[in-house]
Amino acid sequence: MPYEILVDDAKLVKPIKTRLEGQRCFVKPIYRDGDRRVIRTTIDDEHDPLIADFCKRFYRSEVPDDTGIVGFTRRFLESEGCEQTEALLDCLPRRYTIYSPLLLFNHSTHRSFEHPAWRSYFSEVGEAAKAKYFRQMLAQLFPPEISHVATNMPIVETDVMRRPFNIAPLYGTLLSPQAGAVGQLRADPQPADFDRTLWCHVVQNGIHQLWAPMFTMFSRGNIKEKKRVLDVFPEIEGNDVVDLYAGIGYFTLSYLKRGARRVFCFELNPWSVEALRRGLDANSFSRDRCCIYNESNETCVQRISESSVRDLRVRHINLGLLPSSKAGWPLALAIVSMQQPLPVVTLHIHENVHVSAIDSGSFVAETLNQLAQLNGSYSYAAAHLEKIKTFAPDVWHVCLDVDVTLSTSHIRLS
Numbered sequence: 001m002p003y004e005i006l007v008d009d010a011k012l013v014k015p016i017k018t019r020l021e022g023q024r025c026f027v028k029p030i031y032r033d034g035d036r037r038v039i040r041t042t043i044d045d046e047h048d049p050l051i052a053d054f055c056k057r058f059y060r061s062e063v064p065d066d067t068g069i070v071g072f073t074r075r076f077l078e079s080e081g082c083e084q085t086e087a088l089l090d091c092l093p094r095r096y097t098i099y100s101p102l103l104l105f106n107h108s109t110h111r112s113f114e115h116p117a118w119r120s121y122f123s124e125v126g127e128a129a130k131a132k133y134f135r136q137m138l139a140q141l142f143p144p145e146i147s148h149v150a151t152n153m154p155i156v157e158t159d160v161m162r163r164p165f166n167i168a169p170l171y172g173t174l175l176s177p178q179a180g181a182v183g184q185l186r187a188d189p190q191p192a193d194f195d196r197t198l199w200c201h202v203v204q205n206g207i208h209q210l211w212a213p214m215f216t217m218f219s220r221g222n223i224k225e226k227k228r229v230l231d232v233f234p235e236i237e238g239n240d241v242v243d244l245y246a247g248i249g250y251f252t253l254s255y256l257k258r259g260a261r262r263v264f265c266f267e268l269n270p271w272s273v274e275a276l277r278r279g280l281d282a283n284s285f286s287r288d289r290c291c292i293y294n295e296s297n298e299t300c301v302q303r304i305s306e307s308s309v310r311d312l313r314v315r316h317i318n319l320g321l322l323p324s325s326k327a328g329w330p331l332a333l334a335i336v337s338m339q340q341p342l343p344v345v346t347l348h349i350h351e352n353v354h355v356s357a358i359d360s361g362s363f364v365a366e367t368l369n370q371l372a373q374l375n376g377s378y379s380y381a382a383a384h385l386e387k388i389k390t391f392a393p394d395v396w397h398v399c400l401d402v403d404v405t406l407s408t409s410h411i412r413l414s
């Protein structure tokens, strides 16, 4: 079966299409799948350089778009003699994400398998009929490697680890019955527990990322920002990086791919730490290049000074916590102070910011001002503001690159 390419960034569609056309490998039509574009190819070798670096999947003759889910569901319900077909179709979720081997349906108040109409239908027909519905859906509409289905519920905003407490399994086992209580597993997993749950895998920008969806969130929307790390900062090569909110390696893996000598990673969630270790192995990055601390980043100065790295050369510090990474700013500046003589250090400050504060320039001005108040010995220059993705109406997840250098008033001439 041939492959189709899944594209998150609309700007990439044209160059990919042109390249495929040049090799006579492009197949019409380009279509939408959720918020992605899908480009079909005639290529059936996953290692073919034309498609090797892209997120991709097999396709069959039918386009598995929203009509596919609706049409399939209608046929299924009618063949089962269901009398509430129209009511169920009204609240059928149409959008989903594929995180192989998991098909993850979106949730909204109006359209969800968690909607009371679907919950009552499933409880009426029983587990076997529910399983038959999803089994047939997977067989008819999705690639063979997709084996599990769940509903993606909103994360709890107050949880600093941003864990998916409410992910709702629909088909297939996300967590083995042999595993212990979920609360205990979240806080203190034992080595054997890591193999008792489902792991997902995506390739973005040629980088493998793994995570256990029961215990760690994943955001596909950062793909552009990861690409920026790979493309824009050649000075990463041979220097050190600190990732104060490492997660599963969202950015750490890109820094390593770009040639960082070493990345110091701080991460509270043991499941994300395990995911990061699996990510290192999947990308064949030596574990020696990544110092992982499964603890609060408040220990960062102590940990980095205790490490075996002698000539510390931290050139980038990533602060990737939403809605705000402010708590990490003093820590980042303390890391800057550890180095003598001081090179430029670039802070990557992630924040959710209202569009008015972006347009007026007040977000940048206030950030620089607050950094100056934290430590007046340095100069702070806003090098770039990247709008990564919309977080809510009029609110952007942004990354502000701030170059930190020793203030000229503090440079002593000898």
Ligand SMILES: C[S@@+](CC[C@H](N)C(=O)[O-])C[C@H]1O[C@@H](n2cnc3c(N)ncnc32)[C@H](O)[C@@H]1O
Residues within 6 Å of the ligand: 160, 161, 162, 217, 218, 219, 222, 244, 245, 246, 247, 248, 250, 266, 267, 268, 269, 272, 295, 296, 297, 298, 320, 321, 322, 350
């Ligand atoms: C969700 S990730 C950020 C990923 C990425 N920026 C995104 O939007 O997808 C943030 C990570 O920081 C971790 N974290 C939060 N506070 C922390 C702290 N004080 N020290 C270390 N890790 C922390 C959380 O457990 C979480 O895995």
